[in-house]
Amino acid sequence: xxxxxxxxxxxxxxxxxxxxxxxxxxxxxxxxxxxxxxxxxxxxxxxxxxxxxxxxxxxxxxxxxxxxxxxxxxxxxxxxxxxxxxxxxxxxxxxxxxxxxxxxxxxxxxxxxxxxxxxxxxxxxxxxxxxxxxxxxxxxxxxxxxxxxxxxxxxxxxxxxxxxxxxxxxxxxxxxxxxxxxxxxxxxxxxxxxxxxxxxxxxxxxxxxxxxxxxxxxxxxxxxxxxxxxxxxxxxxxxxxxxxxxxxxxxxxxxxxxxxxxxxxxxxxxxxxxxxxxxxxxxxxxxxxxxxxxxxxxxxxxxxxxxxxxxxxxxxxx
Amino acid sequence: xxxxxxxxxxxxxxxxxxxxxxxxxxxxxxxxxxxxxxxxxxxxxxxxxxxxxxxxxxxxxxxxxxxxxxxxxxxxxxxxxxxxxxxxxxxxxxxxxxxxxxxxxxxxxxxxxxxxxxxxxxxxxxxxxxxxxxxxxxxxxxxxxxxxxxxxxxxxxxxxxxxxxxxxxxxxxxxxxxxxxxxxxxxxxxxxxxxxxxxxxxxxxxxxxxxxxxxxxxxxxxxxxxxxxxxxxxxxxxxxxxxxxxxxxxxxxxxxxxxxxxxxxxxxxxxxxxxxxxxxxxxxxxxxxxxxxxxxxxxxxxxxxxxxxxxxxxxxxx
Numbered sequence: 001x002x003x004x005x006x007x008x009x010x011x012x013x014x015x016x017x018x019x020x021x022x023x024x025x026x027x028x029x030x031x032x033x034x035x036x037x038x039x040x041x042x043x044x045x046x047x048x049x050x051x052x053x054x055x056x057x058x059x060x061x062x063x064x065x066x067x068x069x070x071x072x073x074x075x076x077x078x079x080x081x082x083x084x085x086x087x088x089x090x091x092x093x094x095x096x097x098x099x100x101x102x103x104x105x106x107x108x109x110x111x112x113x114x115x116x117x118x119x120x121x122x123x124x125x126x127x128x129x130x131x132x133x134x135x136x137x138x139x140x141x142x143x144x145x146x147x148x149x150x151x152x153x154x155x156x157x158x159x160x161x162x163x164x165x166x167x168x169x170x171x172x173x174x175x176x177x178x179x180x181x182x183x184x185x186x187x188x189x190x191x192x193x194x195x196x197x198x199x200x201x202x203x204x205x206x207x208x209x210x211x212x213x214x215x216x217x218x219x220x221x222x223x224x225x226x227x228x229x230x231x232x233x234x235x236x237x238x239x240x241x242x243x244x245x246x247x248x249x250x251x252x253x254x255x256x257x258x259x260x261x262x263x264x265x266x267x268x269x270x271x272x273x274x275x276x277x278x279x280x281x282x283x284x285x286x287x288x289x290x291x292x293x294x295x296x297x298x299x300x301x302x303x304x305x306x307x308x309x310x311x312x313x314x315x316x317x318x
Numbered sequence: 319x320x321x322x323x324x325x326x327x328x329x330x331x332x333x334x335x336x337x338x339x340x341x342x343x344x345x346x347x348x349x350x351x352x353x354x355x356x357x358x359x360x361x362x363x364x365x366x367x368x369x370x371x372x373x374x375x376x377x378x379x380x381x382x383x384x385x386x387x388x389x390x391x392x393x394x395x396x397x398x399x400x401x402x403x404x405x406x407x408x409x410x411x412x413x414x415x416x417x418x419x420x421x422x423x424x425x426x427x428x429x430x431x432x433x434x435x436x437x438x439x440x441x442x443x444x445x446x447x448x449x450x451x452x453x454x455x456x457x458x459x460x461x462x463x464x465x466x467x468x469x470x471x472x473x474x475x476x477x478x479x480x481x482x483x484x485x486x487x488x489x490x491x492x493x494x495x496x497x498x499x500x501x502x503x504x505x506x507x508x509x510x511x512x513x514x515x516x517x518x519x520x521x522x523x524x525x526x527x528x529x530x531x532x533x534x535x536x537x538x539x540x541x542x543x544x545x546x547x548x549x550x551x552x553x554x555x556x557x558x559x560x561x562x563x564x565x566x567x568x569x570x571x572x573x574x575x576x577x578x579x580x581x582x583x584x585x586x587x588x589x590x591x592x593x594x595x596x597x598x599x600x601x602x603x604x605x606x607x608x609x610x611x612x613x614x615x616x617x618x619x620x621x622x623x624x625x626x627x628x629x630x631x632x633x634x635x636x
Contacts, residue, residue, distance in 0.1 A: 023341045025363065029431060044589050045343065106586075113347060264626060268424075271362050271591040271622030304589030308582060314627065 001150045003243065005192035008157040008185065015057040015155060018090055022046050022159070024166050027269045034285050036292035039170065040266075041163045044274050044304030048086050048110065050079035050231075051159055051182055051302050052146070058155030059144045060087035068093050071141040075121075075128040077103040078231055079303050080146035085116030096141050098132045100124075104230075106307055147179030148237040157185025163298055164193050171295040174281035176302055177201040177210045177251060178232040180240025186300065187247035201244065201251035202284040204229045204259060210236040211251040214244060228256055228312055231277035231303060252290060258283035260312045266301070273304040276312065319468045321561065323510035326475040326503065333375040333473060336408055340364055340477070342484050345587045352603050354610035357488070358584075359481045362592050362622030366404050366428065368397035368549075369477055369500055369620050370464070376473030377462045378405035386411050389459040393439075393446040395421040396549055397621050398464035403434030414459050416450045418442075422548075424625055465497030466555040475503025481616055482511050489613040492599035494620055495519040495528045495569060496550040498558025504618065505565035519562065519569040520602040522547045522577060528554040529569040532562060546574055546630055549595030549621060570608060576601035578630045584619070591622040594630065 001007065025040045043051035060072060071094035074084050081097045088095035097116040099108060100123035111118055121131040136143055144152065159182075164170065173190050177183045180201075187199040203211050204227035213220045213236060221235040236244070244251070254262075263279035265286075266272070278301045284290050285297070319325065340360045348356050361369035378390060389412035392402050399415045406413035415434040417426060418441035429436055439449040454461055462470065477500075482488065491508050495501045498519075505517040521529050522545035531538045531554060539553040554562070562569070572580075581597035583604075584590070596619045602608050603615070 023363075045341075049589055267591055267626055271367055273585055273589040273591060308585055308629070309632065311626070311629070311632075314629075314632070 003150055003153060003188055005189060007154045008161060008189050011058045011151070011154040012158040012161050014061050015054060015158065018047070018057045018087070019053055020046055021162055024163065025270050025272070030265070030269050034292055035294065037296045039167045039296070039298050040270060041159060041298065041300045042272060043159055044272055044278060044301045048079065048082045048114070049303055049305045050083065051156055051300065052079040052083035053086065054158050055152035055155030055181060056080060056083035056144065057087040057090070059149060059151040060084070060091050060093070062151045063142060067142050071096060071139055072144045073132055073136050073139070073141040074098070074144050074146060075132040076146050078107060079305060081107065081116065082110035082114060084144055085111045085114035089115045094141070096135045096139060098128055098135065100128060104307060106305065110305070147181030147234070148239055150239070153181050153185045153240065155185070156182045157189040159300060160186045160189035161193070163300070164190070167298060169296055170194065170197055170298045172198045172200060172290065172292065173298040174200050174202055174284065174290065175300040176229070176232055176277050176280040177203045177236060178277065179234040180210060180236040180244060182300065182302060183248060184240040184243035187243065191247050198249045199247060200290055201248055202281045203251060203253050204232055204280060205253040205255055207233050208253045210241070210244070211253050213241055214248070214251045217245070229259055229277040229280055231275065232280065252284050254280055254283040254287050254289060258287045262286055264313045272301070273306055274301050275303045275306050278302045278304070321468055321471060321506055323507060325472045326479060326507050329376045329469070329472040330476040330479050332379050333372055333476065336365070336375050336405070337371055338364055339480055342481065343588050343590070348583070348587050352610055353612065355614045357485045357614070357616050358588060359477060359616065359618045360590060361477055362590055362596055362619045366397065366400045366432070367621055367623045368401065369474055369618065370397040370401035371404065372476050373470035373473035373499060374398060374401035374462060375405040375408070377467060377469040378402070378409050378411070380469045381460060385460050389414060389457055390462045391450055391454050391457065391459040392416070392462050392464060393450040394464050396425060397623055399425065399434065400428035400432060402462055403429045403432035407433045412459070414453045414457060416446055416453065418446060422625060424623065428623070465499030465552070466557055468557070471499050471503045471558065473503070474500045475507040477618060478504045478507035479511070481618070482508070485616060487614055488512065488515055488616045490516045490518060490608065490610065491616040492518050492520055492602065492608065493618040494547070494550055494595050494598040495521045495554060496595065497552040498528060498554040498562060500618065500620060501566060502558040502561035505561065509565050516567045517565060518608055519566055520599045521569060521571050522550055522598060523571040523573055525551050526571045528559070528562070529571050531559055532566070532569045535563070545577070547577055547595040547598055549593065550598065570602050572598055572601040572605050572607060576605045580604055582631045590619070591624055592619050593621045593624050596620045596622070
């Protein structure tokens with residue numbers, strides 16, 4: 001499977017009945033503060049509250065009937081888990097979801113609500129992988145990795161197809177980087193449709209493996225990370241790193257304080273809920289890590305799943 | 319000026335360049351919980367964060383050039399103030415806004431950001447009216463009342479034009495009631511376009527003048543109110559009460575606890591910010607004040623201007 005514009009277009013045709021064509025919001029105050037024209041693609045308003053619905057749905061609906069009947073499996077504590085459970089239910093097949101015991105309550109409830117079959121494991125990477133491998137051995141389910149999966153990457157790229165159809169002549173496109181599936185899909189679609197478009201990955205300084213790797217020209221995974229942006233604590237995957245090297249212009253990092261400030265400003269100005277990970281691109285603008293003045297800037301707001309009992313600006317204040 | 323469908327259509331043509339055609343959101347979890355199909359018209363994502371932009375813009379752009387040159391004036395502590403300041407700036411004329419000294423900081427900042435000329439007064443109804451009258455005497459500005467103004471009412475009705483164009487075959491349409499401008503505009507447009515559509519006003523029990531008045535068949539203003547829904551503390555106006563008697567099917571009331579629960583559920587499920595006033599219609603569904611099972615229910619989410627430092631579910635918990 002080649003990851004190119006045609007693949008992403010085919011993915012879009014495949015998933016269109018099951019996802020939302022999310023709105024693009026603009027805001028004069030945020031424009032004035034940045035000196036740019038900012039366009040926010042609201043994947044926080046996507047089904048299951050994140051762009052992850054795109055990739056997971058594409059992966060599930062790409063299975064042949066025999067594979068599909070045996071179900072799908074993944075390990076995830078986050079938005080991919082709910083997105084995969086939802087996609088499996090849409091196709092009428094089982095979804096086996098391995099979740100660490102310390103997963104956030106709302107994330108567990110979301111997987112349950114979509115009928116996912118949860119197996120809890122110790123909160124370590126090896127326990128997650130071992131448990132998932134055992135379930136796959138028992139059920140012959142197909143593993144759908146959250147980001148190291150070409151169907152998933154092609155699905156994530158579909159947000160950019162819609163974005164560039166709706167908003168013409170973007171100069172820059174910013175998105176967050178965790179495992180890199182969104183960045184890779186975005187970059188492939190963006191550069192194919194508009195070669196002059198600059199693609200910029202944005203990452204918390206406390207989980208900056210992608211930025212370091214990009215500078216070094218080789219993958220440098222981190223073993224410890226520290227960031228409020230829970231969706232971005234993962235190291236960038238091998239496939240996605242290779243794609244980023246080819247198609248991405250720059251990866252910049254931001255402070256935790258800027259992420260919290262950006263999150264609050266987006267809530268207040270756009271009146272939508274974005275999770276911390278989604279605030280990272282706008283944090284890069286606040287911290288002037290990207291030159292945006294006078295330019296037309298696209299930002300993918302990646303997700304909106306937040307624990308409303310623990311808002312960071314309330315808890316970080318004395 | 320007759321308030322009918324033609325007037326509302328003309329208002330829509332007038333304001334369309336200056337407002338957002340707001341999206342309609344749906345959510346499977348909220349549908350499952352209510353046993354209905356719920357459609358949320360997101361006026362919280364409107365310019366200046368509330369439906370008030372519609373009425374204020376229509377009023378400002380309906381002035382003849384001579385009137386317009388002298389500017390507009392109003393007294394308001396809330397969303398109408400920002401909406402009027404914005405509309406005046408779009409037309410390039412002054413907006414004189416009388417605000418009580420105890421107005422919320424974000425509301426004051428919003429008026430300032432749109433270039434409104436603020437005069438502060440004591441936080442009483444009579445001080446507001448006296449101060450506004452003095453400014454009008456000095457400037458010859460045109461008063462644009464927040465709800466007792468036919469251009470404003472026609473503007474508020476334009477949300478329902480869009481809503482019924484986008485979503486067919488609604489059975490019920492719910493909106494909050496404060497001064498009644500939104501309810502009146504909604505009811506005129508809704509009944510004209512779809513005579514079988516039930517129009518239901520929803521009001522906090524702690525500010526239930528419209529519900530009492532509707533039952534009694536005569537206006538019964540309250541002198542004290544107690545509700546978190548700050549946009550709905552006003553008594554229904556005379557024009558709007560008369561229109562409600564003709565075009566509205568029912569006005570129901572909800573508890574404060576239901577408003578807070580509804581607000582939180584809407585944030586969590588729809589991933590948009592709604593202010594307390596906007597949560598009142600969904601609170602009526604939670605409290606089973608409206609029979610919605612098996613029906614297609616439209617809800618106008620009226621606004622999204624919230625002080626993010628004081629979320630009611632965090633402060634009401636012990």
